[in-house]
Amino acid sequence: MINIFKIVSWLEGLSYILLLFVAVPIKYLQNDPSYVKMLGMPHGLLFVGYIVLAIMLKYELNWSGKTFGIVSVLSILPFGTFFVGKYLK
Template sequence: MDIKTASSLRRLRLVSAPEAVSFILLLICSVLKRTTDFDAVRPMGYVHGMLFVLYVIFWLDAWNRTKWSRGTGILYFVLSVLPTGGFFAERKLKREAEAAVIAARARKEGIVNA
C-alpha cells in the first residue's frame, strides 16, 4: 500500500467515529427538542452535516485509491448512514490498515504467502 492510499484510509477512519457521535447527538437533540424546551438541532445538524460531507469525500477518495469491490465500498457508505455505523467502520478500517502494514513488511522482508 502506498502512502497516499494509507493516508486516505486514515482520513476516513479519523472522521468515521466523530461522524457517528454527531449523528447520535443529533438524534438526542431532536428528541429533546420535541420533549423539552432545549433546542440544539440547528447547530448539531450543522456539525453533523459537515462531518457527513467530509466522510463522503474521504470515502470516495479511499474507494478510488484502494480499489475496493463494489460491495465493500457500499458497505462503508451504508455504515455512514446508520447511527452507530461509524464506530464499526472505524474498527474495520483499522483492521484493514493493520493488515496492509503487515503485508507490506512481509513483502519487504521477502516473506511470500504459500
C-alpha cells in the same frame, strides 16, 4: 488518508448519535430546536466529508463495489460509522 477517514467516521458517528438521541428528543419533548440547529450543521459537514473521503479511498485503495457499499450504508446507520475502522482492517 485512511487514518483521516477513520477519525472523520468516528466524529460523524458521534455527531449522529448526539443529534438523534440528545438533540431531537429535546426538540420534541421540551419544544427547544436550538440543539438540533447547533448540532445539525457540524453533522452535515462531517457526513459530506465522510462520503467524499469514502469516494476518494474507493479509487485510491481500489475498493470493490461491495466494500464501498458497506462503508456507505454504515454512514446512515446509528453507531454504524464506529465499525468502519474495524471493517477496513
